Amino acid sequence: MKALPDEVYRQRKQFFDDRAGKWIDMWYKNPKTGKYDKHQKDFERLFLLLPLQRGDHVLDAGCGVGVLVPFILDVITDQGMLYELDFSEKMIEENKRLHTGDSIRHIVSDVEEAPLDDNSCDMVICFSAFPHFHDKARAVRELARILKPQGTFVVSHFASADGIKKHHASCRAVMHDVLPERAEMYQLFKNEHLNIETFIDEPGFYYVMAKK
Secondary structure (H helix, E strand, C coil): CCCCHHHHHHHHHHHHHHHHHHHHHHHCCCCCCCCCCCCHHHHHHHHHHCCCCCCCEEEEECCCCCCCHHHHHHHHHHHCEEEEEECCHHHHHHHHHHCCCCCEEEEECCHHHCCCCCCCEEEEEEECCHHHCCCHHHHHHHHHHHEEEEEEEEEEECCCHHHHHHHHCCCCCCCCCCCCCHHHHHHHHHHCCCEEEEEEEECCEEEEEEEC
């Protein structure tokens, strides 16, 4: 029997709550060095592509434990503001433990109901998160609302769309969480007046950048 949408949502949320305390060790710790440099080159590539600027207001949508926080704050400095938003209370608890400061606001919320003002952010980043959004069309609509005119919307992963699909297939809680096909992604963004300027989907790296 196919799981109902509410059941899928609960299973997904429980999946992330249960793994919050060990998330960074699971996915970002290099077993060879014992350091958290497993994806160092991937992060370097990502932040060369991101048009972040000093003083920007940034929404990290589906932020998890905040693996992007140090990189973002290094660019926007204390003149900017970073909103860390996730639907998993445990992920936000761990994020708060790891990252503090006057330039960070932690928010527990579904991305489809993000409690931020219209036109309030220069950039929205969905890193390793977009497949897990319960209603992707609604999520894009809400995030586009929050984005300032000429603002930047980014979806990124350190895996291809196909790689993510295969990886998630082995886990019941997230087996349905995949990236839309390229044409569907373009349409999702176009519906909200977001123009995709960059689309990269290759082994080990996925990056979509759109402008409002």
